Amino acid sequence: MRSLNAHRSPLVPFVALLLLFGSCPAAVGAEAWPSKPVRMVIPFPPGQTSSDVFGRAMAEQLRKDLGQPIVVDNRPGAGGVVGAHLVAKSVPDGYTLLLAAAGTITISPSIYGKKMPFDPQTDLAPVSLFALVPYMLVVPPSVPAKSVSEFIKFAKDQPGTLNFVSSGNGTTPHLCGEWFKRQAKLDITHVPYKGGAIATIDLLAGRAHLYCAGGPSTVGFLQSGKLRAIGMTSAKRSPLFPDVPTLGEQGIAGLDSINSWVGIFAPAGTPRPVIDRLHREIARIMEGPEMRKLITEQAAEPMALTPAQFAARIKSETAYWANVVKVTGATID
Numbered sequence: 001m002r003s004l005n006a007h008r009s010p011l012v013p014f015v016a017l018l019l020l021f022g023s024c025p026a027a028v029g030a031e032a033w034p035s036k037p038v039r040m041v042i043p044f045p046p047g048q049t050s051s052d053v054f055g056r057a058m059a060e061q062l063r064k065d066l067g068q069p070i071v072v073d074n075r076p077g078a079g080g081v082v083g084a085h086l087v088a089k090s091v092p093d094g095y096t097l098l099l100a101a102a103g104t105i106t107i108s109p110s111i112y113g114k115k116m117p118f119d120p121q122t123d124l125a126p127v128s129l130f131a132l133v134p135y136m137l138v139v140p141p142s143v144p145a146k147s148v149s150e151f152i153k154f155a156k157d158q159p160g161t162l163n164f165v166s167s168g169n170g171t172t173p174h175l176c177g178e179w180f181k182r183q184a185k186l187d188i189t190h191v192p193y194k195g196g197a198i199a200t201i202d203l204l205a206g207r208a209h210l211y212c213a214g215g216p217s218t219v220g221f222l223q224s225g226k227l228r229a230i231g232m233t234s235a236k237r238s239p240l241f242p243d244v245p246t247l248g249e250q251g252i253a254g255l256d257s258i259n260s261w262v263g264i265f266a267p268a269g270t271p272r273p274v275i276d277r278l279h280r281e282i283a284r285i286m287e288g289p290e291m292r293k294l295i296t297e298q299a300a301e302p303m304a305l306t307p308a309q310f311a312a313r314i315k316s317e318t319a320y321w322a323n324v325v326k327v328t329g330a331t332i333d
Helices: 011-022 025-032 050-066 078-088 102-115 148-156 172-184 196-204 215-224 272-287 289-297 307-328
Strands: 038-042 070-074 096-101 124-139 163-166 189-192 210-214 228-232 259-267
Touching: 038 050, 038 078, 050 070, 050 096, 050 124, 050 215, 050 259, 050 272, 050 289, 078 096, 078 102, 078 124, 078 259, 096 102, 096 124, 102 172, 102 259, 102 307, 124 148, 124 172, 124 215, 124 272, 124 289, 124 307, 148 172, 148 228, 163 172, 163 196, 172 189, 172 210, 172 307, 196 210, 196 215, 210 215, 215 228, 259 272, 272 289, 272 307
Parallel strands: 038 070, 038 096, 163 189, 163 210
Antiparallel strands: 096 259, 124 210, 124 228, 124 259
């Protein structure tokens, strides 16, 4: 009796293989990834900002580990929304990544409302948060205040004449400034810039009076005495600036959890094995001394959240900032 296998078409094994590989394209694609240069979009101008400093350093580390160039592409505008939107609508093949700061992902949806061109929680895939950036209130030498209380008195003595700057509408510095303005009951004007480096230039020149800044944009100027920090917005003092008290220590409530972070995203739909490999590489990099040293020297905290941990943090922070936007009435106008 002839075996039933004798009647099977020679195409059957071939078709079976097609079905097998067709059902898991992510696994196949991830084996060869990356086979060409990867673009990392940084949605802020090049310069001394946490996004650019940490992003370029991470790009170099990933280049060494992945064996392909990581091409940094600065796409500033709208507090990071322009560059993030570019990535969100890119082909999800692992060859376009986003280096984002917290404000773009967790604040912009509330402050831009219906004008927000994408949803960070559905259109982007979190890969890893790798640096937590505490914020501090910074003033130029032309402002005589050496503490928060002195700045409040200085501002109240001349209502409507001072300003606070930010790296753009919807960024952490913007909302931090708005929250401080509300808590201290100040009449000061918000002036948005297209990045922290540009805002810092006007601060140094005395054209700006207050900046709620992340570490990299101001650390060097603080250490040289060209700028002065009057308070940390974190719950504890910075090891790099132990003499700068927190705002809570100075009697200003509600500002002890304002910080930012820097992390990597991919377009939603990027193959899971690519996401997982990227996270593994970032976690390994963050165990090494080079990136940890760079981050701590910029008054930030190195870490490596998993994609799931990162997604949970984004969800929680988005709700927190939605309340801050509602309470302060912050707008993009």
